[in-house]
Amino acid sequence: MTDGESDIVHRLETGPVDALPDLWVDAVVSDRVIDPAADRAALFAELFRVLRKGGRLAVSDAVSDVGEYRRLLQRAGFVGLSITLAEGRPAVVEARKPDACTGMVIRPMRDEDGAQVLAIYQAGLDTGNAGFETTAPSWEAFSQGKVLGYVAEDTETGRVLGWVAASPVSGRCVYSGVVEHSVYVHPGCQAHGIGRALMTTFIAASEDRGVWTIQSGVFPENAASLTLHQALGFRTVGTRERIGRHHGVWRDVIFLERRSPAVG
Ligand SMILES: CC(C)(COP(=O)(O)OP(=O)(O)OC[C@H]1O[C@@H](n2cnc3c(N)ncnc32)[C@H](O)[C@@H]1OP(=O)(O)O)[C@@H](O)C(=O)NCCC(=O)NCCS
Structure with missing residues (x-):
């Protein structure tokens, strides 16, 4: 006990x-x-x-x-x-119950992961609390411009359990170290520490590459995502009120960022 x-x-x-x-x-x-x-x-x-x-x-x-x-x-x-x-x-x-994930590796995302990554993305979007999009894009559209992408892979089955990926927020030199990310875990594997493991790897990898700020928008209803990001040093910049319409409803988005203590 x-x-x-x-x-x-x-x-x-x-x-x-x-x-x-x-x-x-x-x-x-x-x-x-x-x-x-x-x-x-x-x-x-x-x-x-x-x-x-x-x-x-x-x-x-x-x-x-x-x-x-x-x-x-x-x-x-x-x-x-x-x-x-x-x-x-x-x-x-x-x-x-494990206090960390076992039987899992975090590795860079590959083109062969495309179908599984997009299926997990779609399942997240279907919850209605993951993003404004309603349909996952094509793999080509998804992977275009991504600077960092990792998947959690089940070491026994090779199945993709979740992913994290980021894109630059701007082409301007001054923002070259600022990225926006998304993190999605297979609905059958959530709350087992996979999101945390993906994010921990992603944060370390982004710092290795000189990224100084990671940002993301999260719906206030998405308790799991807010908990995960806050636990990993993201702060709330503010709430963007009725910033976009989702299925006809104007939704707030909590804007989060993590300023690296190590870069810059
Ligand atoms: C958000 C998401 C990525 C979190 O990944 P996960 O693997 O389920 O989360 P973890 O198991 O690593 O847990 C991370 C933290 O969130 C907490 N958490 C997990 N599920 C929770 C829930 N339903 N409610 C509240 N807190 C929750 C955990 O307790 C943990 O906190 P701790 O480490 O301080 O104990 C995952 O739930 C998901 O893919 N959701 C659907 C897609 C989505 O919403 N993506 C984010 C878009 S912004």
Whole structure:
């Protein structure tokens, strides 16, 4: 369990987890054996969803096939698995949600990534809170003028999990170190630290190339993006009120920037 008085611990015997928000609890515990009829794969997926990064699972359960039980936990994304069997008693199962991504590499974006990058882009746009565009462009239009592009790749499957890319904001020499970026993570992989890992790599790479300011506009409704950027040193320059129309609605945009402490 994590230290501190504010830990949120959910006991399985007090109620189901499906009503809880994502990334909500520090620990899920249960003294009683989980309902034998429960679909373990679905349950573990839900527990993984509601746990915060680094959150703990500690339950007792009737485990007949340890190998299969471990696979179910792993498939849901848990790490640090421990299954302790004892004669005549239920097993004690412990696991945790990773506090950083495992099984992933961040690498430069390539033309072969085009279809996956654009599919992830479209899925983000479809949320209605990622950008003013409604349709992802062609790969040619997308890649034109991009100065930095990285993808997160699943090391096992080779699948692209997310991307970050930037373009210069101006052709004027005085702004040569100012870029505007976008970051998109596959909807099935969000809130697993991939956005943070992409952004961390991107910020370091941009500084290596002499970029001194990274900017971006974020809808106020996009809590995940605001949290991510603020955590990485972006500040709010201001709110641009009703700056553009999206599906017929005038929307505000929060203008963010990160001034490199290392460049210039
Ligand atoms: C915004 C986005 C890129 C973030 O990437 P991600 O991989 O989901 O985010 P991470 O797991 O790296 O989490 C980054 C931070 O945001 C927080 N966060 C993640 N999802 C959140 C949510 N739904 N609500 C609030 N905070 C959230 C995390 O707790 C984390 O903060 P911490 O590191 O201080 O704990 C991703 O959600 C996404 O692709 N959304 C759709 C497209 C989009 O909106 N792109 C941005 C356009 S401006």
